[in-house]
Amino acid sequence: xxxxxxxxxxxxxxxxxxxxxxxxxxxxxxxxxxxxxxxxxxxxxxxxxxxxxxxxxxxxxxxxxxxxxxxxxxxxxxxxxxxxxxxxxxxxxxxxxxxxxxxxxxxxxxxxxxxxxxxxxxxxxxxxxxxxxxxxxxxxxxxxxxxxxxxxxxxxxxxxxxxxxxxxxxxxxxxxxxxxxxxxxxxxxxxxxxxxxxxxxxxxxxxxxxxxxxxxxxxxxxxxxxxxxxxxxxxxxxxxxxxxxxxxxxxxxxxxxxxxxxxxxxxxxxxxxxxxxxxxxxxxxxxxxxxxxxxxxxxxxxxxxxxxxxxxxxxxxxxxxxxxxxxxxxxxxxxxxxxx
Amino acid sequence: xxxxxxxxxxxxxxxxxxxxxxxxxxxxxxxxxxxxxxxxxxxxxxxxxxxxxxxxxxxxxxxxxxxxxxxxxxxxxxxxxxxxxxxxxxxxxxxxxxxxxxxxxxxxxxxxxxxxxxxxxxxxxxxxxxxxxxxxxxxxxxxxxxxxxxxxxxxxxxxxxxxxxxxxxxxxxxxxxxxxxxxxxxxxxxxxxxxxxxxxxxxxxxxxxxxxxxxxxxxxxxxxxxxxxxxxxxxxxxxxxxxxxxxxxxxxxxxxxxxxxxxxxxxxxxxxxxxxxxxxxxxxxxxxxxxxxxxxxxxxxxxxxxxxxxxxxxxxxxxxxxxxxxxxxxxxxxxxxxxx
DNA sequence: ACGAAAACCTAGCACGTGCTAGTCTTTAGG
DNA sequence: CCTAAAGACTAGCACGTGCTAGGTTTTCGT
Numbered sequence: 001x002x003x004x005x006x007x008x009x010x011x012x013x014x015x016x017x018x019x020x021x022x023x024x025x026x027x028x029x030x031x032x033x034x035x036x037x038x039x040x041x042x043x044x045x046x047x048x049x050x051x052x053x054x055x056x057x058x059x060x061x062x063x064x065x066x067x068x069x070x071x072x073x074x075x076x077x078x079x080x081x082x083x084x085x086x087x088x089x090x091x092x093x094x095x096x097x098x099x100x101x102x103x104x105x106x107x108x109x110x111x112x113x114x115x116x117x118x119x120x121x122x123x124x125x126x127x128x129x130x131x132x133x134x135x136x137x138x139x140x141x142x143x144x145x146x147x148x149x150x151x152x153x154x155x156x157x158x159x160x161x162x163x164x165x166x167x168x169x170x171x172x173x174x175x176x177x178x179x180x181x182x183x184x185x186x187x188x189x190x191x192x193x194x195x196x197x198x199x200x201x202x203x204x205x206x207x208x209x210x211x212x213x214x215x216x217x218x219x220x221x222x223x224x225x226x227x228x229x230x231x232x233x234x235x236x237x238x239x240x241x242x243x244x245x246x247x248x249x250x251x252x253x254x255x256x257x258x259x260x261x262x263x264x265x266x267x268x269x270x271x272x273x274x275x276x277x278x279x280x281x282x283x284x285x286x287x288x289x290x291x292x293x294x295x296x297x298x299x300x301x302x303x304x305x306x307x308x309x310x311x312x313x314x315x316x317x318x319x320x321x322x323x324x325x326x327x328x329x330x331x332x333x334x335x336x337x338x339x340x
Numbered sequence: 341x342x343x344x345x346x347x348x349x350x351x352x353x354x355x356x357x358x359x360x361x362x363x364x365x366x367x368x369x370x371x372x373x374x375x376x377x378x379x380x381x382x383x384x385x386x387x388x389x390x391x392x393x394x395x396x397x398x399x400x401x402x403x404x405x406x407x408x409x410x411x412x413x414x415x416x417x418x419x420x421x422x423x424x425x426x427x428x429x430x431x432x433x434x435x436x437x438x439x440x441x442x443x444x445x446x447x448x449x450x451x452x453x454x455x456x457x458x459x460x461x462x463x464x465x466x467x468x469x470x471x472x473x474x475x476x477x478x479x480x481x482x483x484x485x486x487x488x489x490x491x492x493x494x495x496x497x498x499x500x501x502x503x504x505x506x507x508x509x510x511x512x513x514x515x516x517x518x519x520x521x522x523x524x525x526x527x528x529x530x531x532x533x534x535x536x537x538x539x540x541x542x543x544x545x546x547x548x549x550x551x552x553x554x555x556x557x558x559x560x561x562x563x564x565x566x567x568x569x570x571x572x573x574x575x576x577x578x579x580x581x582x583x584x585x586x587x588x589x590x591x592x593x594x595x596x597x598x599x600x601x602x603x604x605x606x607x608x609x610x611x612x613x614x615x616x617x618x619x620x621x622x623x624x625x626x627x628x629x630x631x632x633x634x635x636x637x638x639x640x641x642x643x644x645x646x647x648x649x650x651x652x653x654x655x656x657x658x659x660x661x662x663x664x665x666x667x668x669x670x671x672x673x674x675x676x677x678x679x680x
Numbered sequence: 681a682c683g684a685a686a687a688c689c690t691a692g693c694a695c696g697t698g699c700t701a702g703t704c705t706t707t708a709g710g
Numbered sequence: 711c712c713t714a715a716a717g718a719c720t721a722g723c724a725c726g727t728g729c730t731a732g733g734t735t736t737t738c739g740t
Contacts, residue, residue: 007696020720033718033719052697053455058698073422078412086443099422115391279589347727360727371688395725397727398725686738687735688735691731694727704718705719
């Protein structure tokens with residue numbers, strides 16, 4: 001029973017027709033009488049037959065599949081993957097996932113996707129060197145999500161980190177904050193724009209002298225140690241903008257332990273609007289990069305590049321939005337001036 | 341360039357050998373001189389060739405792939421998927437993922453996996469009716485992770501919910517708690533064992549009269565409303581055992597807002613040891629179902645059923661462990677008797 | 681230098697399906 | 711009743727690879 005999965009032929013002989021007719025029925029093509037069609041599907045279900053995708057795409061010379069590289073450990077990947085399925089399905093494509101794990105690096109995962117003869121690949125926050133991406137993009141349409149790349153390397157969808165952070169700074173300034181610190185992430189290139197956004201926004205508000213930058217990364221620990229160095233200062237800023245949600249959480253936690261209240265004493269913002277930020281427990285004001293919009297744009301770019309081989313790789317910038325929650329409020333001096 | 345991906349034949353003509361020799365080289369078989377082998381790989385890399393997995397598994401009549409059904413929205417799935425990759429790779433198998441999304445139900449996803457001719461499927465917390473699972477298991481080895489099923493339906497790996505909750509209760513009793521409430525989850529069958537574990541553990545400790553059960557589910561809101569009903573009681577229990585981490589978080593959050601401290605006033609435990617529980621912010625004592633152990637067991641079961649077609653479906657129960665963190669401590673009366 | 685084995689290489693069929701080009705049967709129009 | 715068209719169905723090749731069964735060259739022991 002295990003050794004042999006049924007084929008079209010098995011269904012055909014059971015019904016008493018030719019294999020080709022079964023093929024027509026499964027492809028929903030004309031030329032099969034409705035009674036025969038019914039008998040075919042019935043027999044197929046009895047035998048547990050389903051078409052062999054490998055054989056089909058081999059013969060068709062097109063798989064109808066888009067490969068997706070994602071890292072399940074990265075918190076925002078799930079939302080994007082989910083939205084990609086919907087977006088691809090709407091346009092008649094299927095997805096095949098390539099996961100990044102401790103035992104599989106990007107090269108392995110991409111090679112596997114190519115092995116499946118996907119017609120294009122969508123890479124979520126890839127770290128593959130640019131020249132390799134360029135090489136890859138010569139073979140098939142490639143769309144990168146989230147990573148800033150030089151013009152024309154491949155299709156690209158990313159959100160405007162500069163505007164995202166600027167929105168956070170604007171929000172805080174509007175609340176009355178002036179001493180606004182920033183916890184940056186050094187390790188990844190996509191964070192350069194966010195950093196830039198902080199600096200220019202502070203400038204724009206006439207606060208260049210209040211710029212205060214602290215090193216951090218993607219961990220809660222880094223947020224906690226950022227909190228330490230702020231607490232050690234003579235004057236604690238009234239607000240802290242973080243370049244990601246995890247660092248923001250670590251920071252808040254340390255501040256609370258030090259007896260400060262959020263947002264009464266210090267306002268904090270995150271970035272990503274990850275599931276963590278949405279927890280009622282955390283309730284973190286955060287910059288949202290809409291996963292539906294990113295995914296739709298990525299699939300659109302891939303579809304365009306697949307249908308028109310000569311079209312230039314499409315690049316699209318998504319405008320992030322600030323989701324205001326409970327971790328931001330009026331600064332403490334203001335609160336003292338206008339209590340409640 | 342896009343219309344035609346290179347084949348073995350292209351590589352062969354470029355090197356000046358037969359297609360079969362290229363095949364030997366890529367399968368790492370003997371019979372290819374090392375110099376030729378080198379030239380073949382060089383040409384392949386220049387052309388961007390990688391073997392066509394579809395054609396290969398078609399000819400081999402075995403795909404070497406295990407299908408994995410998972411729900412990216414479910415918090416514990418990521419860890420399991422990651423561990424599955426490692427476990428499968430160690431045993432010479434690859435994984436192909438089938439994601440559950442809003443637009444794809446289990447039937448769709450499983451049908452797709454079958455279309456890829458995976459040699460077996462591992463289903464993470466499937467909700468497919470038992471009779472359909474039984475039918476499926478007749479066609480190929482099926483292993484379910486997490487769901488309680490009647491004996492013999494298919495391979496099964498799950499953790500002992502009864503012992504898991506019992507461990508939480510034991511821990512609290514050891515700390516001195518006697519008034520221990522339980523927030524249950526009604527919606528899913530795998531939670532029946534946990535409920536049972538609570539009742540029997542309370543019994544065993546001679547506390548059947550202290551049993552206090554509150555309805556809940558997988559959401560933070562349900563935890564919050566559970567907190568409400570506890571706060572409305574004349575005597576608040578000193579500890580609350582929750583059947584999942586999300587409910588525990590909602591509960592804690594509401595307690596804190598009501599001015600209670602955790603664990604000084606109330607101890608709380610969760611279940612799943614999800615990433616959320618590990619956040620320094622939350623620091624939740626929780627029952628851990630080791631994903632590595634579950635995954636390894638699942639792959640082992642699948643491999644056994646694949647290699648020995650007649651072997652009975654394997655069923656394995658994993659013993660969960662309690663991870664003690666900061667949300668549990670001595671009960672308030674005890675703490676008053678022995679301060680610090 | 682000879683035979684044999686080892687090393688290196690190739691021909692041809694098969695896997696399950698899609699597609700083109702048909703064949704055979706039924707129906708419709710005069 | 712004849713013809714043509716439409717409907718229902720089928721024969722056979724092709725897709726890219728693996729495998730069996732060979733073929734040819736090189737190497738080695740004596």
